[in-house]
Amino acid sequence: MPSRKVQSYCGSKIFGVPKYVFWVLLGVAIIVIVVPVAVMFGRKKHIQKSSVLVPLYVYPDPGAWDPLYDAIEKNPTLDFTVVMNPESGPGNDSLPDSNYTSQIPRLTTYPNVVTVGYVSTNYSNRDISAVLQDIRTYAGWSGGNVTIKSLGMRGIFFDETPADYTAASGRFYGTVAAMVRSQPGFGDDPLIIHNPGVIPDPRYLSSCNQTVVFEGAYDTYQKYKMQKNITTFLSQNSKICTRDNLATIVHSMPSSVSAKGQMSLVKDLRGISRNVFVTGLSVDYYSSFWNGWEGFVQDVAAQK
Numbered sequence: 001m002p003s004r005k006v007q008s009y010c011g012s013k014i015f016g017v018p019k020y021v022f023w024v025l026l027g028v029a030i031i032v033i034v035v036p037v038a039v040m041f042g043r044k045k046h047i048q049k050s051s052v053l054v055p056l057y058v059y060p061d062p063g064a065w066d067p068l069y070d071a072i073e074k075n076p077t078l079d080f081t082v083v084m085n086p087e088s089g090p091g092n093d094s095l096p097d098s099n100y101t102s103q104i105p106r107l108t109t110y111p112n113v114v115t116v117g118y119v120s121t122n123y124s125n126r127d128i129s130a131v132l133q134d135i136r137t138y139a140g141w142s143g144g145n146v147t148i149k150s151l152g153m154r155g156i157f158f159d160e161t162p163a164d165y166t167a168a169s170g171r172f173y174g175t176v177a178a179m180v181r182s183q184p185g186f187g188d189d190p191l192i193i194h195n196p197g198v199i200p201d202p203r204y205l206s207s208c209n210q211t212v213v214f215e216g217a218y219d220t221y222q223k224y225k226m227q228k229n230i231t232t233f234l235s236q237n238s239k240i241c242t243r244d245n246l247a248t249i250v251h252s253m254p255s256s257v258s259a260k261g262q263m264s265l266v267k268d269l270r271g272i273s274r275n276v277f278v279t280g281l282s283v284d285y286y287s288s289f290w291n292g293w294e295g296f297v298q299d300v301a302a303q304k
């Protein structure tokens, strides 16, 4: 004999249809309408955030950094990672010269700017004590002299890091990373960037936050199908690395490349790396702003 509970459940109706039919219809409605809408909106949110990597090896003569200030102000929602490099490093004094100490505070005022200090490492051949001293010098910029505000760096850009792994070089980059992360002068969450300029051994990834996996000429990038190569690297290391951990630098872009061609290069780079830089200069790539700088920044800012 059926229990009363079951009888009463089967007998009840909503909007004139049996309750179970109503719930089935509601379920179908959720799957057909709500899920696709949620997926659509979810996708919109997945527009990948990109930033401009600026190797600012430009001496701050009056007006020399204006193209950078203009780009930062015109694109307040775009992030800029600026590599400071007074003397192929911080120099031997506790502070850089007065042209730097007057310009850096302006740069660090912008909320969309993160500054990192350039440190050379010569593929781990440089004396590690000199590397550690450079790190301490940059960290000291934030507090050494209270008369100079906002000179603080937020991390370090290690140049010439190796692609091939040895236990000794692994220890070298582990030690220097620990030094950066222990310095209060870089703030709560320092940014460590490695520049091997090519795809490195993935064992280096734990010693940094970002890696420049390509630094080279436009023709090299195209000829060796680097986009495909870096995509493969990402899929092979997806547990330890996403495009947010990668940066790319393309120089010597020929003037024959059209605006459309440039946009498609930038889209390519943004797909594989969070932090990107492109220049048309084919000598002294980073010591001045090229005439396409503004257009390049627009391409990075375009959320397409």
Ligand SMILES: *[C@@H]1O[C@H](CO)[C@@H](O)[C@H](O)[C@H]1NC(C)=O
Pocket (backbone or CB within 6 Å): 060, 061, 062, 097, 098, 099
């Ligand atoms: C600062 O820049 C000016 C103008 O380029 C230059 O004359 C001066 O020597 C620089 N100051 C230092 C300390 O290098």
Ligand SMILES: *[C@@H]1O[C@H](CO)[C@@H](O)[C@H](O)[C@H]1NC(C)=O
Pocket (backbone or CB within 6 Å): 087, 091, 092
């Ligand atoms: C800093 O000091 C070292 C060692 O004395 C020297 O080799 C180097 O040239 C100096 N660097 C600068 C930028 O003056």
Ligand SMILES: *[C@@H]1O[C@H](CO)[C@@H](O)[C@H](O)[C@H]1NC(C)=O
Pocket (backbone or CB within 6 Å): 122, 125, 126
């Ligand atoms: C880098 O290291 C190599 C190997 O030790 C050395 O021959 C070279 O002179 C170094 N380069 C610089 C710029 O110190």
Ligand SMILES: *[C@@H]1O[C@H](CO)[C@@H](O)[C@H](O)[C@H]1NC(C)=O
Pocket (backbone or CB within 6 Å): 098, 101, 145, 146, 147, 148
């Ligand atoms: C602090 O910086 C100012 C401006 O560059 C300089 O005049 C002063 O001597 C510095 N003080 C110390 C203690 O280094």
Ligand SMILES: *[C@@H]1O[C@H](CO)[C@@H](O)[C@H](O)[C@H]1NC(C)=O
Pocket (backbone or CB within 6 Å): 189, 190, 191, 192, 208, 209
């Ligand atoms: C850098 O990496 C460390 C270790 O993975 C992480 O804790 C930190 O939040 C990262 N910082 C930034 C700025 O990405």
Ligand SMILES: *[C@@H]1O[C@H](CO)[C@@H](O)[C@H](O)[C@H]1NC(C)=O
Pocket (backbone or CB within 6 Å): 198, 199, 224, 229, 233
């Ligand atoms: C492509 O990637 C592989 C593995 O990461 C690497 O060995 C190879 O050298 C790369 N090719 C170029 C042209 O960089």
